[in-house]
Amino acid sequence: xxxxxxxxxxxxxxxxxxxxxxxxxxxxxVLDAKGRTWLDPVLRPLERxxxxxxxxxxxxxxxxxxxxxxxxLFSLVGCLFTYAILRLQHLLPLNPxxxxxxxPDLAFNTAVSFTTNTNWQNYTGESTxxxxxxxxxxxxxxxxxxxxxxxIAAAVVRGLxxxxxxxxxxxxxxxxxxxxxxxxxxxxxxxxxxxxxGMIQNFQPFTKAKLVEPMKIQVEKKNxxxxxxxxxxxxxxxxxxxxxxxxxxxxxxASQVAIKMLGTNGGGYTxxxxxxxxxxxxxLSNFLQILSIFAIGSGLTYYLGRMTKSQAHGWAVWATMxxxxxxxxxxxxxxxxxxxxxxxxxxxxxxxxxxxxKEVRFGIFNSALFAxxxxxxxxxxxxxxxxxxxxxxxxVPLFNLHLGEVIIGGVGAGLYGMLVFVVLAVFIAGLMxxxxxxxxxxxxxxxxxKMAMLSLLILALTIxxxxxxxxxxxxxxxDPATHALTDGTNNSxxxxxxxxxxxxxxxxxxxxxxFAGLSGNTPWYNTxxxxxxxxxxxLMVVPIMALAGSLAQKKLxxxxxxxxxxxxxxxxxxLLGTVLLIGALNFLPALALGPIVEHFLTAxxxxx
Amino acid sequence: xxxxFAEIRSAVLVTLMLxxxxxxxxxxxxxxxxxxxxxxxxxxxxxxxxxGTVLGSKLIGQPFSADKYFHxxxxxxxxxxDGTSSGGSNxxxxxxxxADSIGQNVADYRKQNGLAADTPVPAxxxxxxxxxxxxxxxxxxxxxxxxxxxxxxxxxxxxVQELIRENTDAPDLGFLGDPGxxxxxxxxxxxxLPGK
Numbered sequence: 001x002x003x004x005x006x007x008x009x010x011x012x013x014x015x016x017x018x019x020x021x022x023x024x025x026x027x028x029x030v031l032d033a034k035g036r037t038w039l040d041p042v043l044r045p046l047e048r049x050x051x052x053x054x055x056x057x058x059x060x061x062x063x064x065x066x067x068x069x070x071x072x073l074f075s076l077v078g079c080l081f082t083y084a085i086l087r088l089q090h091l092l093p094l095n096p097x098x099x100x101x102x103x104p105d106l107a108f109n110t111a112v113s114f115t116t117n118t119n120w121q122n123y124t125g126e127s128t129x130x131x132x133x134x135x136x137x138x139x140x141x142x143x144x145x146x147x148x149x150x151x152i153a154a155a156v157v158r159g160l161x162x163x164x165x166x167x168x169x170x171x172x173x174x175x176x177x178x179x180x181x182x183x184x185x186x187x188x189x190x191x192x193x194x195x196x197x198g199m200i201q202n203f204q205p206f207t208k209a210k211l212v213e214p215m216k217i218q219v220e221k222k223n224x225x226x227x228x229x230x231x232x233x234x235x236x237x238x239x240x241x242x243x244x245x246x247x248x249x250x251x252x253x254a255s256q257v258a259i260k261m262l263g264t265n266g267g268g269y270t271x272x273x274x275x276x277x278x279x280x281x282x283x284l285s286n287f288l289q290i291l292s293i294f295a296i297g298s299g300l301t302y303y304l305g306r307m308t309k310s311q312a313h314g315w316a317v318w319a320t321m322x323x324x325x326x327x328x329x330x331x332x333x334x335x336x337x338x339x340x341x342x343x344x345x346x347x348x349x350x351x352x353x354x355x356x357x358k359e360v361r362f363g364i365f366n367s368a369l370f371a372x373x374x375x376x377x378x379x380x381x382x383x384x385x386x387x388x389x390x391x392x393x394x395x396v397p398l399f400n401l402h403l404g405e406v407i408i409g410g411v412g413a414g415l416y417g418m419l420v421f422v423v424l425a426v427f428i429a430g431l432m433x434x435x436x437x438x439x440x441x442x443x444x445x446x447x448x449x450k451m452a453m454l455s456l457l458i459l460a461l462t463i464x465x466x467x468x469x470x471x472x473x474x475x476x477x478x479d480p481a482t483h484a485l486t487d488g489t490n491n492s493x494x495x496x497x498x499x500x501x502x503x504x505x506x507x508x509x510x511x512x513x514x515f516a517g518l519s520g521n522t523p524w525y526n527t528x529x530x531x532x533x534x535x536x537x538x539l540m541v542v543p544i545m546a547l548a549g550s551l552a553q554k555k556l557x558x559x560x561x562x563x564x565x566x567x568x569x570x571x572x573x574x575l576l577g578t579v580l581l582i583g584a585l586n587f588l589p590a591l592a593l594g595p596i597v598e599h600f601l602t603a604x605x606x607x608x
Numbered sequence: 609x610x611x612x613f614a615e616i617r618s619a620v621l622v623t624l625m626l627x628x629x630x631x632x633x634x635x636x637x638x639x640x641x642x643x644x645x646x647x648x649x650x651x652x653x654x655x656x657x658x659x660g661t662v663l664g665s666k667l668i669g670q671p672f673s674a675d676k677y678f679h680x681x682x683x684x685x686x687x688x689x690d691g692t693s694s695g696g697s698n699x700x701x702x703x704x705x706x707a708d709s710i711g712q713n714v715a716d717y718r719k720q721n722g723l724a725a726d727t728p729v730p731a732x733x734x735x736x737x738x739x740x741x742x743x744x745x746x747x748x749x750x751x752x753x754x755x756x757x758x759x760x761x762x763x764x765x766x767x768v769q770e771l772i773r774e775n776t777d778a779p780d781l782g783f784l785g786d787p788g789x790x791x792x793x794x795x796x797x798x799x800x801l802p803g804k
Contacts, residue, residue: 007783050625054618070615077619124693136631140623143630172618179626184634195642198667201650202639206692209654209664212795215671217687247691248652248665254642255635272685272694275738277667278652282777283785339731340701347714352731352746356706357696359737360681360744361777363786367738384738385696394700495700517698598702607704 001337005365009329012287012369013322016294020318023295024302030181031154031303033058033173043180050176061167064549067155068542070171071148075115075538078144082111085137086129095130096205102128109526114141116537117149117410119260119267119380119512120529122521131251138267139256146263147178149412152541153300156416159548160440161307163556168548182296183263190292191258197288198281201254208245215243253278261292264410266380266512274370274383275359286366286383293379297408300415308440312567317418320575324407325376328396333368335393342605354393357385368393375400378410380512387490387499387515391602394498395595397513401505402587403579404459410510416544418579422566423452423547425578429564438563441556451547455540459508460586462535466504466528467590471497475524488525490517493608494601498594503529508536655796663796669743670792675720676760677798678745678753680791681732682713685740697736710734721756744788747776761798771797 029035037043051058062070085092086107090100102110106123113120119142125134151174158168195201220236221229229237253269257279260267274280274289298318305314337353344350353364362370367384374381375397386397400407406418423439427449430437437444476488489496499515506513507529514520520529565571642650653666664670669680671689683689684697699706713734718727730749750772758768775794779785 004779004783011783046629050622053625054621055614056618070618073615074619074622077616078623081623127692135635136627139631139635140627144623144626172622175622179630184630187634188637191638192641192645195638195646195650198649198653200652201635201642202652204651207652207654207662207665209662211670212663212792212799213670213672213674213677215673215688219687243671243687246664246668246670246689248654248662248668249691250652252635252639254650255638258638259630270694270739272696272739272741275696276694277665277669277739277741277743281667282780284780287780287784342701342707343710343731343735346707346711347718347726347729348710348731348734349728349748354701354735355731356699356710356735357738358735359739359742360732360746360788361742361785366785382738385698387698387700388696388706388738390701490698491700491703493702495702498700515698515700516695517700598700602701606702607707608702 001333002365005333008365009369012290013326015291016298019291019295020298020302023299024306024314027182027299027303028306030177031174033170033177037181039181039185047176047180051172054172056170056172058170058173061170063166064155064159064168064545064552067168067171068545071152071541072538074144074171074175075148078141079111079115082114082137082141083107086110086133089130089133092130092132094132094135097130099128099130102133105523105526106521109530110138112530112533113512114138114265114267115145116510116533117141117145117263117265117378117413118507118510118533119265120507120514120533121267121512122526122529124271125269135252139259142256142259142263142265142267143179143183144175146183146259146265146411147175149410150178150182150296150300151175151412152545153412153415156419156544156548157304157307159552160304160419160442161309162552163442163554165552166549168552183259186262187255187258190262190288191254193288194254194257194285197285198278199254199257199285200250200278201252202250203252204250206250207248209248211244211246216240217243249278258292260381261289261379262295264293264297264377264379266374268381274381275385280383283361283366286362286370289381290370290373293373293377294408296411297377297414300412304415310440310567313440316567316571317422317575320572320579321407321418323572323576324403324579325372328376328400328407329369329372332372332389332393332396333365335390335396336364336368338390340390340602342602342607345605354388354390357388359383371397372400374513375511376405376407376409378405378413378510378512380506382513385516386502386513387517391595391599394515395591398498398502398505398595399583399587399591401502401509401511402463403583404456405509405511406579413510420452420455420544420547421575421579421582423448424582425571425575426564426566428578429574433562433564435562438557438559439566441559442551442554443557448547448550451543451550454543456582458535458539462532463505463508464586464590466508466532467501470500470504470525470528473524475522475528476519477522488519488522490519491608494594494598495608498598501590501594504532507532510536655792664792666790666793667743668741672791672795675756677795678750678757678789678791679720681742681745682709682734682736683740683742684736689741691741694739694741696738696740721752723752743790743792744777745791747772747787747789750789750794757798763801767801
């Protein structure tokens with residue numbers, strides 16, 4: 001753990017803290033239908049035109065059921081829109097490669113994946129998706145799903161801040177204002193900054209480069225009919241072939257990457273995602289990307305404080321998140337810097353740490369930091385391959401997913417997820433002192449606690465249920481040689497189990513990162529992962545919206561000597577305890593079967 | 609029912625509106641600005657020789673195996689450095705396949721560079737990168753390869769050291785990230801030296 005890493009970590013936290021207040025103040029304006037921003041002269045006409053087309057009145061507010069219905073309908077329409085484009089892409093324009101329609105199960109998985117802000121990718125972009133599918137069918141959800149998450153968070157915060165009312169705001173207004181005033185302007189500047197670091201933004205076909213030194217490779221020999229020639233032993237005959245060209249990908253990457261990071265979507269333009277030299281060219285572009293993952297979520301905690309007129313509460317929530325973030329980042333960094341003893345015995349310099357699946361320009365520290373941040377938030381972009389992390393280094397992202405991504409979290413989703421834990425923490429504190437718990441002057445009653453617990457139980461039940469089902473089944477592609485069914489894992493032993501557990505954890509938590517060795521593009525995996533993503537987003541949101549509706553209707557009770565304060569050190573400790581206790585109790589047995597046992601096997605030098 | 613239809617109409621129209629603004633106008637605006645401000649970078653930071661042939665991108669690694677060149681990291685992208693299938697090995701810490709390949713790479717690396725059988729080898733020299741297109745190697749890795757390249761090319765050791773320094777990307781702003789030697793740029797610089 002080099003000193004330069006400590007410096008970079010300190011700079012990151014300081015910069016994040018510094019942008020939290022300005023971002024929160026800007027959110028106050030964006031999330032207020034009558035709010036004013038300095039972009040009004042340009043964007044106000046566009047906003048009015050959109051409302052006029054939609055037939056929406058900006059001053060009309062909705063109760064929690066109307067708000068939730070509007071959100072669900074919008075998500076359904078968006079999901080069908082994407083599904084239709086993917087299935088019909090062979091009939092639609094902008095398909096120069098002549099790709100056929102995407103298979104029904106893969107189109108379902110992909111449409112759900114992008115609608116739910118997950119961006120799990122079971123497809124290979126460059127060999128499956130037409131330009132229209134990439135640019136419209138997928139990218140629209142990078143904006144829409146991010147705006148939806150922020151809208152829900154705003155409704156929940158209004159539920160806390162208001163009293164004796166049913167109204168939580170207007171979903172359509174929140175959606176449009178967040179897209180136009182928040183996401184678009186930041187992305188525009190951010191994308192150009194990324195291009196300045198070397199990211200591509202063009203509409204050219206792929207470039208062919210002449211290799212400086214042609215490469216010789218062994219390939220299977222084919223006869224005139226294109227069949228593989230087999231030798232007497234039944235194995236394919238290999239022949240030498242010279243590769244003289246390298247294909248360099250091109251395309252409108254920067255505009256897509258900016259929103260993928262800022263909106264915590266994470267779906268990569270290339271297969272290697274943010275590890276690709278074009279998709280993350282320099283350590284500076286890396287710094288900007290990890291900052292943008294946390295930017296809005298961090299600002300939302302300030303928004304919470306402002307709206308509820310208790311800025312200290314906003315900062316207490318922020319502090320809890322940062323403590324959990326630092327713990328994860330340090331643990332992952334320590335594990336990766338320590339490296340893999342099996343490889344050290346083979347003659348690798350131990351002080352270099354575990355470099356498998358990592359890029360030299362990021363090194364151990366920035367790879368571990370990125371892995372932690374991308375799973376604290378529901379981003380899911382990766383700048384190193386999580387499947388090749390050490391056992392304990394890989395457990396950090398997995399555990400982050402299990403906590404429900406409440407450490408800053410996905411845009412909006414992180415805040416409303418954390419507020420569920422706050423309600424529970426207040427409830428537990430109330431039990432300890434034997435009083436009816438209060439949160440910001442609202443009595444927390446049995447309905448509220450039921451809704452909070454329901455959303456947490458759905459998280460644990462879907463992750464563990466689907467993982468267990470997949471482990472008992474053979475859902476992978478058939479073995480090419482023997483045609484036997486497989487479970488689709490790329491590693492054997494406990495690491496194979498970790499691959500499956502990670503897949504469903506990532507899907508339910510709407511993250512999208514993967515232990516990418518798992519071959520998930522099969523009908524069963526596509527379907528069950530798609531369902532896991534739907535449950536993880538919408539089954540969680542409905543109880544949370546019900547909670548918001550219930551809180552908004554309550555009367556304010558004045559604070560008394562018996563009121564548990566939701567600010568300060570004691571509250572932070574209690575909230576930390578609640579998050580960790582629930583996360584650990586639910587998932588520790590599963591983690592013991594995967595990364596924990598693998599850690600001890602690594603120390604013993606056991607291979608699979 | 610009437611409100612339901614009104615809501616569906618709103619949902620459909622806002623979807624179309626967002627498609628036009630966020631999927632049409634926005635990428636075109638970024639395209640316009642970046643093509644004016646950063647034309648070379650927006651088009652892939654390509655390296656073009658005097659005849660106009662594209663030799664590669666400054667950012668994308670290429671395979672090298674001849675003794676006269678510095679060697680990049682092992683690559684899991686396709687058959688190696690395949691620009692259309694970026695990615696890592698996705699092999700975990702207890703993978704036998706990974707341990708076998710690292711063991712082989714260590715032996716090969718020592719043999720190629722004339723190192724003693726117990727010399728510790730830099731991790732980046734024997735492990736596959738995340739993208740399979742990593743343009744860099746660590747300075748220590750370059751150091752260990754320098755005498756081989758100098759010997760094959762008949763160059764003074766100082767000259768090779770100087771080129772390594774010139775083609776090393778230092779941490780951004782002096783503290784962000786790790787230093788890396790750009791292998792393609794270094795090898796092209798070696799090829800451009802007069803004489804051999």
